[in-house]
Amino acid sequence: MDSPLDAKLASVLGGRTASAFERGLGLTTVGDLLSHYPRRYAKRGELTALTELPLDTNVTIVAEVVKAVSRSMQARRGSILEVTISDGTGILTLTFFNQKWRENELKPGVRGIFAGKVGAYRGNRQLAHPDYELFDEDADPAAVQKWAELPIPIYPATSTVASWQIQKAVAIVLDSLGELEDPIPQGLRTERKLVSFRRALDLVHRPTKDSDWGVARATLRFQEAFVLQAALLRQRERLRETAATSREPGDLLATFDAELPFELTGDQRAVGEEVSKDLAAEVPMNRLIQGEVGSGKTLVALRAMLAVAESGGQSALLAPTEVLAHQHLRSIVRTLGPDRAAALRPTILTGQLTAAERRKALLAIVSGSARIVVGTHALLGDAVTFFDLGLVVVDEQHRFGVEQREALRVKAERPPHVLVLTATPIPRTVAMTVFGDLDVSTIRELPAGRQPITSHVVPLAERPGWMGRVWERLSEELEKGHQGFVVCPAIDSTHSEPADAEPDALEGAASGRAATVTETLAALRADPLFAGRRIEVLHGRLSSDDKDSLMRAFAAGDIDVLVSTTVIEVGVDVPNASAMVVLDADRFGVSQLHQLRGRVGRGSVPGLCLLVTGAEEGSVARERVEAVASTLDGFELAGKDLELRQEGDVLGSTQSGGRSSLRLVRVTRDGDLIAEARELAAGVLAADPRLDQHPALRDALDRRLDAEAEAYLAKN
Structure with a gap:
């Protein structure tokens, strides 16, 4: 049934106004406009005498127009209308930009009530773009007072669509709107x-x-x-x-478990049982596994892949970056061992493969000989066809939208089971709001032997001299035979890596130019502390082969220090890396900093994380950095992140479903x-x-x- 809310704005407001609202605010239907709620309500307040107007205060006055003069602006195109009003005791100027038409109604002798914020221009008090209502000659004083007491809705507006224009459009729409069906019983x-x-x-x-x-x-x-x-x-x-193919675990998984050189944690076993139960059912699994950095989520996913492979089915693992996709492939091959790897033929598909490599990978996927397929967004392409896709694993779900999950799901003849992994702990309210269609499992327990990570804030705003000690501390870790990361928010002065940035990360960040990979590399190579050290860079603009060879060399110990952007944020596993220096840490979000820190302390070596920031004490950006340094508990950090973000982009645009996303509900409260x-x-x-x-x-x-x-x- 069609709803009045589905009507196009053009049919109610006219094409010109509707176009302005679509361009400026993205509003196209009546429902869009009516769900563009006021962000606050102003008070016109008590009537104020012109002689008592304080600056920067919202006031309401009753006055008479003395004169109105329109003139062209000197610095740019357009006009200014200046209206002088008086209440008999003082004079005030009203200023309107590009609204010459108001001169026709604001004529000398007309009385009205005027409301706005008092400003100053060249020493004179003025109201810019005030709200006003003009009186009839025999206006009722009681009606004047009633108007003065009405709350004024203030809308989210733009430079092209003002709040008062939205208010007028909403009034027109409401006046033409009939009764609405109520979705609440x-x-x-x-x-x-x-x-x-x-x-x-x-x-x-x-x-x-x-x-x-x-x-x-x-x-x-x-x-x-x-x-x-x-x-x-x-x-x-x-x-x-919908019916899915039941995937019962068998000998393949049993022998794999028996040969593991370590014990699964209690959480891994419990979540693994939930996954096995889901896979054995004839309805599609749709499960989110959230767990701390290094808690072993990927191993749980690999065990699910083996259960699917038992019946000849294939699993596709979707990774957010090429670095992580290659690392996943190496880790899977190593964990399976040579015989199982040869039988299951793990295969990678990324956008950087040569034409010959891509043909070979596509053939292995479509023939079903590749039982485990790892890839980036390249897996979503139309040319990719699976023989029997039984399981979709999405790693680091916060990097993907619902539609990517769906794009892989439709490549299966029957609905595949879906397993979503995230190392970004999700507060319960966000899980219900963003992932409400998924069952949620949690792995809190870390495997035995994981070393503690010590985190420190380096506050350059108060202690600029501490930067030298940061490099000394990194050098000391290298002297012990360990390796280190230095993370920068930008590649060079003109290139950041926007795909890796968190939407809220720059809110309140220290001003000034961000630290760059290229400048940091040059500075470290010139520093006597690092003489003879092998220092290389890793970032998203390098080719896939270069990134892969650099990570292999770092993992093998052939590189001492990797200066990088956040491409190393997730999944990079180098047990000998003990030190992490994050420059301009205030430019990253809480979950990013927690993820980055998780790259060290992964072996028998304790980790050290130095969060360098120029943000002032007490700022939101500084609080973010201090929150990360204060705890290693990602679940506690997730709660702090919600408090600090002031809502921000908690849901993420890729999760929100366009204009159907939340307007008034706040997961933070x-x-x-x-x-x-x-x-x-x-x-x-x-x-x-x-x-x-x-x-x-x-x-x-x-x-x-x-x-x-x-x-x-x-x-x-």
Whole structure:
């Protein structure tokens, strides 16, 4: 059923205005505009006399227009309209840019009420782009006072679409909008004392008092959480309705386990049993394994691959970088041993293979002789065809979107089992919001023998002289026969590696130019402390062969110091590496710093991590760095990260589903609401799986899925 929310803005506002809203704000439908909620509400406040106007204060005054003059701007194109008003005791200027048309209504002698923030220009008080309402000659003083007390919605705006323009457009849309079906069942609405969807939209956009928008936001926030959780739960149930091939573990896994030179941890065994149970079922596994850096998630995934290989099935492991893909391949071959590796023929597919290597890999994949396939995004290409894809493993899920998971899934004749790995611990609310269609398993326990990592903040803002000691400390580790990493946020003065950057990482970062790989390499090679040391660089602009050979040389001990970008963030495993120096650590996110630190202390050698920062004490950027230094517990850090981000990009754009992503719900504060909404949505779906009794909710879910499909098609 079509909803009024699906109507194009052009049909209500006209093509010109609709185009401006689409270009400036990405809003195309009535629903888009009405879910573009005010970010705050301003107070017009008490009426203020012109003689008592304090700077930078929002004021409301009643005054009369004395004169209005329009003139061209000197420095750029456009015009300025300056309107002088007076309340009989003082004079104030109103300034409007490129709005000459207002001269027709702001004529001398007209009285009105004017609201805005007091600024100064050339020593005179002014209001720039104030809100105002002009009176009829016989205006009722009570009506004037009532208008003065209305909350003013302030919208997220741009330089091309102002807040007041959004407010006017919303009013036009609301005036033309009929009744709306309510996706929240009547019983739930009554129980939670929520207003109807239509009433909530009126109250959030056109409140007459503060309690109005409070009630509206409570209703809309719950609706957002409820519809999201219902969508995720229905998606999970639909996956379970499809038939998958049961993959029972057998002798291949049993002999592998028997020959392991170490004991699995308790968590590895417990999670492995959950995975085995999922694989043996005839519905597709859809499981997320989250675990600390170095907790052995990849081994759990490899054991699942062996269970699939037992029945002739193939497994595809999707890795975020070529460095990690090659490392995974080497690690899998080494762990399997020569005989098993020869039988299962692990094969790699990346974008950097030669044409001959690519043909050979594609043939091994399509014939089924490659039972284990490791690759980057190249695995998603149309030319890649599997013989019997039974298991999809996605490593470091935070680097991939839902659509990549789906692109691999559709390469199987029957829905494959899906295993998602992440070393970025996920707070419960994020797991419910982002990965609500997955079952979640957790590995907290680290394998025996993992060495502790000591972390220190090097605060250059207060202790600029400590930088010399950083290089001395790295040199001391090399003297012991160990190796080290130096991580920089940029390759050179013109190239960073945006694919590796976290969206929130630069918020509050120290100003100034970022440390670069090229400059750091030159400085280290010129430093007498490192005379005779082998120092090389690794970054994303190198060829696949170069990156692979550098990592092999580093792993073999032929390189002492690797100066790198965050391409070494995940998966790189060199047991002899003991020291990690992160330059401009404030330019990285919490999870990145935790991942980077996990590259040392992986063998019998204790790890040292020095987080160098120029961020001022007390800044958000400095707090991020200090949070990482304060604990090795990734789960504790995940919670701190949520607190520090102030929401930021917690969900990640690749997870959010375009314009259907969250508006009012905040995973940083709404954990209880999300959990409650999930439980209530589960109850509704259990009683009415097809939602025959809840058509409005079904329509809302279909609309959400359509929006996500649209976003996916737009990206591809």
